[in-house]
Amino acid sequence: xxHEVVRVERLGVSYRVGQVLEDISFSIEAGxxxxxxxxxxxxxxSLVRALIGLCTxxxxxxxxxxxxxxxxxxxxxxxxxxxxxGMYNPVFPATVAETVALGLLSRKRFPRRLNRHDHETVERMxxxxxxxxxxxxxxxxxxxxQQQRVLLARALxxxxxxxxxxEPTAALDPETRERFYRIIxxxxxxxxxxxxxxxxxxxxxxxxASKMLYLDKRLLFFGSFDxxxxxxxxxxxxxxxxxxxxxxxx
Ligand SMILES: Nc1ncnc2c1ncn2[C@@H]1O[C@H](COP(=O)(O)OP(=O)(O)OP(=O)(O)O)[C@@H](O)[C@H]1O
Numbered sequence: 001x002x003h004e005v006v007r008v009e010r011l012g013v014s015y016r017v018g019q020v021l022e023d024i025s026f027s028i029e030a031g032x033x034x035x036x037x038x039x040x041x042x043x044x045x046s047l048v049r050a051l052i053g054l055c056t057x058x059x060x061x062x063x064x065x066x067x068x069x070x071x072x073x074x075x076x077x078x079x080x081x082x083x084x085x086g087m088y089n090p091v092f093p094a095t096v097a098e099t100v101a102l103g104l105l106s107r108k109r110f111p112r113r114l115n116r117h118d119h120e121t122v123e124r125m126x127x128x129x130x131x132x133x134x135x136x137x138x139x140x141x142x143x144x145x146q147q148q149r150v151l152l153a154r155a156l157x158x159x160x161x162x163x164x165x166x167e168p169t170a171a172l173d174p175e176t177r178e179r180f181y182r183i184i185x186x187x188x189x190x191x192x193x194x195x196x197x198x199x200x201x202x203x204x205x206x207x208x209a210s211k212m213l214y215l216d217k218r219l220l221f222f223g224s225f226d227x228x229x230x231x232x233x234x235x236x237x238x239x240x241x242x243x244x245x246x247x248x249x250x
Contacts, residue, residue, distance in 0.1 A: 003029050003030040003031075004027050004028070004029060004030075004066065005028050005029065005030050005032075005064070005065060005161070005162050005194045006026075006027060006028040006051065006062070006063070006064060006162070006194075006196070007027045007028075007062065007063045007066075008024055008025055008026055008027070008047075008051075008060070008061075008062045009025050009060050009061050009062070010023055010024070010025055010059065010060035010061070011023075011024040011025070011047075011050065011057060011059070011060040011061065011062055012024075012057070012058045012059035012060055013043065013046050013047070013050045013055055013056065013057060013058060014056060014058040015046075015055070015056075019058065020043045020046050020217065021043040021046055021047060021050070021215070021217060021218075022217055022218050023060070023218060023219075024047065024060070024215075024218070024219045025060075025219065026213060026219060026222045028194060028196070028211070029194075030161070030192060030194055031188070031192045031193075031194060032194055032195070032210055032211050033185075033188045033194075033195040033197070033208055033209050033210045033211070034194075034195065034196050034197065034209060034210070034211045034212070034213055035197055035199065035205035035208075035209035035211070035212050035213070035225075036048070036196060036197065036198045036199070036213045036215065037198075037199065037200070037202075037205065037212065037213070037214050037215075037238070038214055038215035038216050038220075039216060042215045042216045042217060043215050043216075043217055044166075044198045044215055045083055045166050045167075045198060047215065048080075048164050048166055048196060048198060050062060050069070051064060051069060051164070052064075052069070052078065052080055052164065053069055053070070053072075057069070057070075064077075064078070064162070065077065065161075065162075075106040076106040076107030076158050076160070077160055077161045077162060078160050078161070078162045078163075078164065079103075079154075079155030079156055079158060079160035079162070079163045079164070080155060080163075080164045080166075081148075081151055081152055081155045081163075081164070081165045081166060081168050082151075082166055083166040083167045083170075083198070092138065092139060092140040093138070094138065094139050095135065095136055095137060095138060095139065096126070096131060096134045096135045096136070096137055096138075096139055096142070096150050097122055097123075097126065097135040097136065099139045099150055099151075099154055100122045100125055100126060100150060100153045100154045100157055101114055101118065101119070101122050101157075102154060103153075103154035103155065103156075103157040103158050104118050104121065104122070104157055104158060106158065107158055121157060122157060123135075125153045125156060125157045126153055128153070128156075128183070129149045129150075129152060129153045129156075129183070130149065130176075130179070131146065131149050131150055131153065134146060134150070143171075144171035145171040145172045145173060145176060147171075148168065148169075148170075148171050148172060149172075149176065149180075152165075152168065152180065152183075156183075156187070159191070160193065161193060161194065162193070162194045162195075162196070163184070163187070163193055163194070163195050163196070164196045165184070165195065165196065165197045165198065165199075166198045167198055167199055167200070168180065168197070168199075169181070169199070169201060169204070177201075177204075181204050181207070181208060184197070184208070185207075185208045188208070197209065202242045202245050202246040203245060203246065205246060206225075206245065206246035206247060206248070209225055210224065210225055211223065211224055211225060212224075212225055212228040214228075214234060214237065214238065216237070220233070220234075220237060221233070221234055221237075228243075228247075229243065229246070229247035
């Protein structure tokens with residue numbers, strides 16, 4: 001039985017302004033923790049967004065759990081934490097607890113109602129991410145870092161099999177960032193959840209990722225973390241200093 005979670009073949013992605021990704025091919029197995037790196041504007045967010053149908057695939061193909069992305073609809077198996085913060089208007093009419101509870105609806109069939117067990121699950125997740133005391137506040141009233149924690153709780157509440165995190169720690173203070181990475185590493189190790197992490201945070205990726213994917217419109221590297229550290233091409237592209245920090249801390 002195949003344990004392939006993501007397969008991408010000769011993928012191209014374009015916006016109205018033109019093509020931003022070309023000829024990308026790789027596959028990710030269940031339990032992998034993949035660090036996606038590359039310069040600003042290299043297409044990292046576009047790649048993960050294409051997987052979940054948020055931008056247009058103009059050539060090639062991509063599949064999730066063996067199903068072409070265009071037909072995939074088991075969204076409860078995926079937790080996604082988008083890059084953009086501050087997307088909630090201060091008067092957006094949802095509390096923190098309601099926002100996290102929304103994450104549970106994707107696994108439910110009609111009528112999509114939450115039961116007592118669901119509410120307990122939400123409480124537990126809020127607790128785990130240290131935001132229980134904020135649960136009755138409107139999501140738009142929180143700081144960027146607090147919103148980020150709540151959105152992570154929403155991404156995790158379903159116990160997803162694939163977790164896609166797009167620069168998740170940008171707004172977090174150092175202590176919360178550490179805690180955040182510990183939680184992700186823990187669910188990867190103990191529950192075998194596959195993780196795709198887009199980040200510029202070289203230290204964190206060195207501590208946790210088992211595989212690396214380096215993009216710059218094209219796929220310039222995909223392989224194990226150790227191969228990445230030994231690659232002279234990556235030293236040149238990534239910068240010896242960044243590569244050293246990353247590899248030294250592993
Ligand atoms: N919605 C959009 N419409 C048009 N062009 C876009 C859109 N989103 C991204 N782009 C363009 O696509 C290219 C890749 O952007 P993307 O956000 O995928 O890069 P990234 O590697 O995630 O960058 P960063 O590290 O800065 O977050 C950039 O040139 C960007 O301007």
